[in-house]
Every structure is written in structure tokens, then in C-alpha cells.
Amino acid sequence: MVTKNKDTLTRKILIVDDDPDILQVMGLVLKREGYTSMPVFVGSEVISAATEYKPDVILLDMLLSGVDGRFICQDLKNTNATRKIPIIMISAHPAAEQISIEAGADDFIPKPFSIDLFIKSIEKHIS
């Protein structure tokens, strides 16, 4: 596992998933790495949360109950306030990587991910 890094303390990550356990464990891992994070459980709240919270990276699950994550991704990329925020899409679906890139995502993490890969992917997009 990547060790804690003081430089990351001010970095904010918005995590979007409809599975509360996954949200919790992502939050715990990010906290251990020194990031602050904000969980979003409902797809329809992502745009407003991203606009207000101004995260450095958005982790976005592809299948959210009721809303397709790729449309949220497209909306985020079409909204002035959020278009520059790197989006990493996460999914367990076999064809999801291709779909994510087509939707404008900057990166993709397949579920189930190792913590190492998870952290490295985030670090790659923190400027």
C-alpha cells in the first residue's frame, strides 16, 4: 500500500457510488492516504456536489441506481464549472473501459480493484 503523504492533505476527491460499503471503504483508503473525500450516493446530485465541492478528482461508478454514470460523465464534461476536473470511472462491467473513454472519462479502474492500483490511478491525475 502507498504510504501516507502530507502533500495530499489538501487534495479533495469526490466519490460517487450507489453501494454504501464501497463508498465507505474508498473513503477509508483515501483518508489513510491523506486525502479528504466527499461521498455521493445519488447520481442526480453529482453535478451540484462537484460544482460546490470543487474536487481535484472525481471517482464515478458507471452503473448508479436509476442513472447511467456515463451520462453524468458527459454532463460533467459539458459543464463549465466541472469540465476540467479529471474523471476516473469505475465499473465491474466487462465492456466498461471502452464505454468510459467514449463518454469522455480521463481514466478507468476495473472493479474489484487493488488498493495500490486505486491510489496510483488517483495520483496520476492529481496535478
Add this chain to the structure above:
Amino acid sequence: MKTSKTVKRAGRQKESSIPATSGRGMEMNAIFSMMEKLLHWAAIIESSDDAIISKSVDGFITSWNRGAQNLYGYTPSEIIGKPVSVLMPPGKKNDFPYIMKQLHEGKKVERYHTQRITKEGRIIDVSLTISPIRDSNGHIIGASKIARDITERMEYERRRDEFVSTISHELKTPLTSQRAFGELLEDMINENGDESYKIYIRKMNEQTGKLLNLVEDLLAISKLQGGRLKIENKPFDLNIVVVQAVDLMRLTTKRKIEVIGKIDKKIKGDADRIGQVVTNLLSNAIKYSPASRKIVVKITDDKESAIVSVKDFGIGISPEYHDKIFESFFRVAGIDEKTYPGMGIGLHFCMEIIERHHGKLWLKSEKTKGSTFYFSLPYGYKK
């Protein structure tokens, strides 16, 4: 078969009026017998549920059975003399030059899965078997085509693939939090936990990893069967791929894995998939040789191909199973072998990967004397 009986009677009458020794009589007998056979075959063709069609060398329909009428909706009078391309929907028009090229080269087209369009404009999935028809001098004068409607089968396969894909997604979702919580807990215990806890959490995480591999295997086999497994075609260093797979395997076993040999040329293909093949062969070698300490991996080549072998000193495989073990879902049924876990898809998966690289996978083995699995990858393979 009324016609057939009439011919038979007529044949007998002729027989009685001409002396049996007469050459002409024998000739007539032969003709009648042939006619009888022809009518018999015609009746079989006509009553077949499969569409049986013949066409000329330039692709015009020359005969059309009842099965063809049922499948495509055209009557013989509507379709005979028309180009066979009227049955090809937009997007499948390229079938025509491909099939004609095969036929002109005297080749058969077997179980070619494609789509056709009916008279009403409905698109159907068909499996075609097309064979050249030759005259007595061996010249190709046309082709016979048997088309089978596989629309329902394709629909079933599509649903099955969708089901496997959904199932694997459903399995992966809980595994995601299980894996992440497990890894997090392992890190925390490693930092300030009891020594005995470390062993337990590591074992738990190892089992989660195994479960994950099983789900991945299930998904991979479904992709293979649906023909959707993508194979890259890039040059790679086989030595590195083999050594990386061995190094990863060394982390999970106390067994000594020896690597012998090296090749100079690069292989073209999918390095990750070949790595999976090596991993699969290694894990089989370990699994089926519980009492031995050593596995030997060898990399060699000849002019045409690179050859990798994985040798174990384990329970071995009886010759009667040497072909069967590469079939999907096959597992050796012996009492000894049943105690080993597995789904019977690993070797089938390896075979598919190697065949997609135009290589070969084979084994040398005897019961109780260990097994050596070999695979070859041709240098000249081009997609």
C-alpha cells in the same frame, strides 16, 4: 415416392424383354437404377427442413427446395434465375465475393455464420455450408448450399452471454468491497496487529483473490465461446512474458520453478494472453504434482516457431484423456483427480488462445510419471 415405384416397375418390364447378357440391357438397368437413386435423393432434398439451394458459378440460383421456401419465403418460380445476392442484407453483401472466391478455389465453406434477408425483409441468422459442384471432368459448374436457421440459437447465445456478464458483474460488486476492506485490514494489522492475525487476514485475502480469478475465468470462457475475446497483435519478448509469469507464480508456491533457455526473435501476438497461458500451465503443474518439489519451464525454438514447455513430476495423465482435457468443462474422472479443485476450463482457454495465435498446444504424459505441456507460437503469424 410414387414416381420411384413406377420407375422400378418399368425397369423390371424392360429387364424381362431384353436378354440379361445383352450389353444394352445392362446399360438400361444402370440408367434406371441411377434414376431411382436420383429420385430418392430428390425426395430427401425436397422434404428437408434445411434450405438446400444450388447456384451457378456466377452466383445465380438454379434450384430451390421446400426448406428454402419456408426459410426465405420465395417460391421456386420467384427466385430461380435470380442472383443469390438478393438474399444478402445490406452489410452482408461482402459474403458474396468471399464465398465465390472460396468456391473458385475449389474450397468448401463450412458452418459460416452470417445473416440473410427473407422476402418480407426479416433478417435471420443462418449457418451456411457451401460446396462446389463439379462435372465429370472435375470442372466447377456451380455450388450447393445448405442454410440452417440459427436465429433462435443466436438469441439464446446472446442471452447466455448477457447472463454471464450480469452474473460476473453481480459477483464482482460484493468482491470489490470485500477485497478493499480485506487489503485495508491487512495493512492495518501489518502495522500494529498481532502476528497470528496477519496469517489469518492474508489467507482471507488469498481466498478472495482465488474467487476473483474464478469469476474472471468464467467471464473469459463466455467471451471465448461468443467469439468476443480480443487478441492483440503486437511484437513482444516471449522470454520476458514467461519469466514474469514464473516470478508471479513463485510468490504463491514453495516449489522450485526452473527456467531453461532463451530465444532471440520476437513473437507477434498478445503478450498478456500468452502470460495467462503460462500462468495456467504453471498452476496446473503445481496443482497436479503435490508430492514433488520441482517444475521445469523451457523456452526453445526452431526455424518456424518458438516453443515453451512446462514440465511437472506429478500424477500424470493417462493417454486416453490426452485429447479430452483440452475440451471445455472436461475433468478427468478418476478418484485421484476428483480431489483436485477446478472447473475444467483452464486448458480449453489455453488451447483457444494458442490457436488464435495459429500455434499448437500439446502434452506428453503418463499416469504417475508427470506431464509436460508444450505450446508453439509461429514467428510468421500475421493477423
